[in-house]
Amino acid sequence: MKKLAAATISVAAAAVLGLTGCSTAGTSQVSGSGNVKIIALLPQGYDQPYGSVYVDTMKATAEEMGVTLELTNAKYDASRQSSDCNVAVAKKPDGIILWPADAGSVRPCLLKAQAANIPVNSTNSDVTEADKSLVKSYSGPSNDQVGRLDADLLNTALQGKGSIVIIQGQPGNSTATDREAGFRKQLEEKYPGIEIIGAQPANWDKAQAITATSELITRLGSRINGIYAQDDTMAAGAIEALQNRGIDPATVPVVGCGNTELGQANVLSGKQFGTLFQSPVWDGKTAIEQMVKVIKGEQVEKNLFMPMPLVTKDNASQYPPEW
Known part of the structure; x- marks a missing residue:
């Protein structure tokens, strides 16, 4: 088990190191977005430590890629997020990023977006298996x-x-x-x-x-x-x-x-x-990048999982906290 854990840490650490910079090769591959508008329906923001870093990274990545980004925060209230979704669909953005407040309650939102031909990606917490066909891609932890x-x-x-x-x-x-x-x-x-x-x-x-x-x-x-x-x-x-x-x-x-x-x-x-190690930097950055790829018609992984290295006293110095 210790050998397996060490291998997991090594692979994941390499992945994190390749993704932490805001001007990595991954960003340049999806740059030149033009007048793209994305609305992100989130259940948290500056009211949570993770959300603070996630949102700041989203904003920075969107600005770097020339994306107009609008954010909502439902504070884990499913009905509030449903209302946010109705408003978002009416604004006809190029894409919607959805971090479900309650995965069991988002199907009506996904169906409205589908009817309006607005692509949706899920982020951080995935939709249910029954709703996977209604999102183009998921990025975040498994x-x-x-x-x-x-x-x-x-x-x-x-x-x-x-x-x-x-x-x-x-x-x-x-x-x-x-x-x-x-x-x-x-x-x-x-x-x-x-x-x-x-x-x-x-x-x-x-x-x-x-x-x-x-x-x-x-x-x-x-x-x-x-x-x-x-x-x-x-x-x-x-x-x-x-x-x-x-x-x-x-x-x-x-x-x-x-x-x-x-x-x-x-x-x-x-x-x-x-x-x-769970990285809100990777999470927020990848959510924007994946959505831009979908909008541009590029192929994306259906599930892009965040590296999650195991951290103990022996290797903690390799993973400075992000939040």
């Missing part, structure tokens, strides 16, 4: 793979055996659902010695993660050998809950996702066993 990689990390920490709990994201959110599905499948297929004995949502929030973890500790006590938190923010909450109970987090390995400033600090201190 959240199924995120769950699988976190299972790999936790297996390494536990050396193949133990009982663990999951601190979940927002119920019904496709990112949370897909990460948990991938995590559970990886344990079932590769690590049968690790058992999930509890799970509780914390809605991507540190304070709620403290409460959720504390309640799981109260209920399950010393049976908990490890914790899978679906992002670094909730991982930080899980760590704090352990410390509040007088438990050394190094003795109950916690894994997360994001390689945020907070998450990497916890990894370097030994409080968090590991995380995954």
